[in-house]
Amino acid sequence: MxxxxxxxxxxxxxxxxxxxxxxxxxxxxxxxxxxxxxxxxxxxxxxxxxxxxxxxxxxxxxxxxxxxxxxxxxxxxxxxxxxxxxxxxxxxxxxxxxxxxxxxxxxxxxxxxxxxxxxxxxxxxxxxxxxxxxxxxxxxxxxxxxxxxxxxxxxxxxxxxxxxxxxxxxxxxxxxxxxxxxxxxxxxxxxxxxxxxxxxxxxxxxxxxxxxxxxxxxxxxxxxxxxxxxxxxxxxxxxxxxxxxxxxxxxxxxxxxxxxxxxxxGSINPVVVLPKALQNRGNEIANTYAGSITLGTGQFCTNPGLILGIAGEELSSFIDELGSKIKEINPSCMLHPNIHGAYEKGKQQAINQNKVTIVANLDGEIQTNYASQGVATVSGKTFLENSTLHHEVFGPFSIVVACENLKELEEIVTGLEGQLTGTIISDDDEISNYSELVAKMQNRVGRLIFNGVPTGVEVCPSMVHGGPYPASTDSxxxxxxxxxxxxWVRPFSFQNWPNSLLPDELKDENPLHITRLVNGELNKS
The missing domain is CATH 3.40.605.10 (Aldehyde Dehydrogenase; Chain A, domain 1)
Incomplete structure (x- = not known):
């Protein structure tokens, strides 16, 4: 009760x-x-x-x-x-x-x-x-x-x-x-x-x-x-x-x-789609990311709110396909009217910015408190000039940025605030030619994903869920x-303390049989 x-x-x-x-x-x-x-x-x-x-x-x-x-x-x-x-x-x-x-x-x-x-x-x-x-x-x-x-x-x-x-x-x-x-x-x-x-x-x-x-x-x-x-x-x-x-x-x-x-x-979790991947499987990637953007009505801190690629026919086809696929997904309920209202306000603010093109924004009536998912696109130059477009829109919305070239893409990545995740979509060994981009992404995120989606956080010792500010307050x-x-702990030292009065973790005989660093060597003795 x-x-x-x-x-x-x-x-x-x-x-x-x-x-x-x-x-x-x-x-x-x-x-x-x-x-x-x-x-x-x-x-x-x-x-x-x-x-x-x-x-x-x-x-x-x-x-x-x-x-x-x-x-x-x-x-x-x-x-x-x-x-x-x-x-x-x-x-x-x-x-x-x-x-x-x-x-x-x-x-x-x-x-x-x-x-x-x-x-x-x-x-x-x-x-x-x-x-x-x-x-x-x-x-x-x-x-x-x-x-x-x-x-x-x-x-x-x-x-x-x-x-x-x-x-x-x-x-x-x-x-x-x-x-x-x-x-x-x-x-x-x-x-x-x-x-x-x-x-x-x-x-x-x-x-x-x-x-x-x-x-x-x-x-x-x-x-x-x-x-x-x-x-x-x-x-x-x-x-x-x-x-x-x-x-x-x-x-x-x-x-x-x-x-x-x-x-x-907050985090917008940038995704970079490399050219060969776009050329070979752009439609597949678009379908995958339509699902990721709308998963849980976009109410995940790892939602992919920013997708980056190099302008060209392949990226244009990807953008069209992403818009088409996201329209096919049924809208779903948001957590609260206040969250729904904040989402619609944030989305509207983004798509109302100068030189932003709406790719998909559901029309017609949908159920109360259900989110109208959307995708917009903008040039790399405009994105660099307008910091409003860098802000998280908490919900099923993403902006695709068409960068003029690799240099502009790297400039955008370098200028991003700290993020929880970054993702690189690559084909074959394509990524080996983008070592500088990888390094710049690593500098801005807590977790770097290869050929996947950021939504989904595995609970295990190797997971990092954090990142440079403002993704988290301590990266x-x-x-x-x-x-x-x-x-929730702090390091504490005992100096010249009697063995019998030490915590079990630090006694000579190691009664707990835990792994310890003893005079520079890890052991359980």
């Missing part, structure tokens, strides 16, 4: 007078449940509980945290069809998407459980002391990663499960030993409460301290500002717009003690995969 209340630690709470509802974009109606917006006092209480919990939770073994993470996954699966139904009603997304995202969410949790149970992720390093070294003794130094403290995670509008309440940020922070306070996204607060209830059940079943997790409801920005500026909060995770992520980054930077904000933000880290745990 959805109560509409906040979880302040393991207690449901609704002390405030402000309430809000979620919305069914498919039916274009508000959903019955009222959600209670957290008061300043409730938020303060959540942070206090998280701080108390941290003093206990940070000492828990990897094995104990793994039991907790697996229990969360089990409790989410136990929600079964109730979760799927609420997810679909609050998003307009199909049940298959909901089930797939649920599967990804529990996979992430279990992956982090495996990681912390094995234990080598702490990157233990030992440099043994040499007391009789001359002219000065060498101290005994031992280093490992330790958790930062309470973490605030902001739920994402477009991924109610995988990037929200129990998503990658939360799973990684809990695995690192950090309590989590989630600022639930108001568009899917019901889904958020169900997941929060699963986390609380798992915490109670596995003996976690009260306050290891809280779930905050709010429809405005005040709650987020209070959480990020709170002196006892030590880090922030965010997935969303550049405007939202930048606002949080600025708040965190102005604190007396600045803290890291790991924000994954040294990924938001996906087990290596994302590194965002």
């Amino acid at each position: 959805i109560t509409g209340k906040n979880y302040i630690g393991n207690q449901l709470s609704s002390e405030g007078d402000i309430t809000f509802k979620t919305f069914n974009p498919e039916l274009n109606v508000s959903i019955q449940n009222n959600f209670s917006q957290a008061t300043a006092e409730e938020i303060e209480n959540a942070v206090a509980k998280a701080t108390e919990a941290f003093d206990v939770y940070k000492h828990f073994s990897g094995a104990k945290k793994a039991i907790f993470l697996r229990a969360i996954a089990d409790e989410i699966e136990a929600l079964d069809e109730k979760l799927i139904n609420v997810y679909c009603s609050e998003t307009g997304l199909p049940a298959g998407r909901a089930a797939g995202e649920r599967g990804r969410t529990v996979f992430q949790l279990r992956s982090f459980a495996d990681l912390v149970e094995e234990g080598s992720w702490v990157e233990a390093s030992i440099d043994s002391g040499i007391p009789d070294r001359t002219p000065a003794p060498k101290p005994d130094l031992r280093k490992m990663n330790i958790p930062l403290g309470p973490v605030v995670v902001f739920g994402a509008s477009n991924f109610p499960l995988a990037y929200s309440t129990a998503g990658g940020d939360t799973a990684a922070a809990l695995a690192a030993g950090c309590p989590v306070i989630v600022k639930s996204h108001p568009m899917h607060a019901g889904t958020g409460e169900l997941i929060a209830s699963a986390i609380i059940k798992a915490a109670e079943k596995t003996g976690m301290p009260n306050g290891v997790f809280s779930n905050i409801n709010a429809k405005d920005y005040d709650a987020g500002q209070q959480l990020v500026s709170h002196p006892k909060v030590k880090a922030v995770g965010f997935t969303g717009s550049i405007k939202g992520g930048r606002a949080l980054l600025d708040i965190a930077a102005k604190r007396e003690e600045p803290i890291p904000v790991f924000a994954e933000m 040294r880290f990924t938001a996906v995969g087990v290596n994302s745990i590194k965002r």
Whole structure:
């Protein structure tokens, strides 16, 4: 049952007078449940509980945290069809998407459980002391990663499960030993409460301290500002717009003690189609990219919003085919009327720019909150001169840029803001002649794809989901995969510490049998 209340630690709470509802974009109606917006006092209480919990939770073994993470996954699966139904009603997304995202969410949790149970992720390093070294003794130094403290995670509008309440940020922070306070996204607060209830059940079943997790409801920005500026909060995770992520980054930077904000933000994910590929299989590529542009109604951070090629007959044929194919795809529902409105406004702003040609823009009536997918084209010169065309349009829309030559194409790539992904479509060994272009693309993105589509983010240790600003606020880290745990820890050294008082990870006898760097050599001894 959805109560509409906040979880302040393991207690449901609704002390405030402000309430809000979620919305069914498919039916274009508000959903019955009222959600209670957290008061300043409730938020303060959540942070206090998280701080108390941290003093206990940070000492828990990897094995104990793994039991907790697996229990969360089990409790989410136990929600079964109730979760799927609420997810679909609050998003307009199909049940298959909901089930797939649920599967990804529990996979992430279990992956982090495996990681912390094995234990080598702490990157233990030992440099043994040499007391009789001359002219000065060498101290005994031992280093490992330790958790930062309470973490605030902001739920994402477009991924109610995988990037929200129990998503990658939360799973990684809990695995690192950090309590989590989630600022639930108001568009899917019901889904958020169900997941929060699963986390609380798992915490109670596995003996976690009260306050290891809280779930905050709010429809405005005040709650987020209070959480990020709170002196006892030590880090922030965010997935969303550049405007939202930048606002949080600025708040965190102005604190007396600045803290890291790991924000994954906007991206247009440039795709370069090389000439031979266009010549040999332009229609096939157009068909593939029509599907990628409209996948999930274009509501992915990796949606291909920019396609680059060298002007000519082959590129013109590709553009015509892409427009034709995208018109054949049935429109689909967007997550919320506000998102639909922002999409139509952004698309209109792009196609109204001077010297922009509309290739495809669905005419006629379509269902309320359904997106009218579109494609536009522009010359490379115009694109370079008009920065408005560089902005993300969140939805099923892409701009194809016809570059005069390779030099202009490289100039465009060099001038792009940081991106999550870049893609190069090539035939045979064609790409071997474009080493400079590859290098320029690598400088602007976090992941470079060969002969594929950017939509689809595999959850594995080798995935980088991040990139130069503004794709993310710190390109040294990924938001996906087990290596994302590194965002929520800091390195810490013990010097000349008695062996018996060291953490197990750093003791001489290596009781956890983890891989460590001992005097310059990796081993488990």
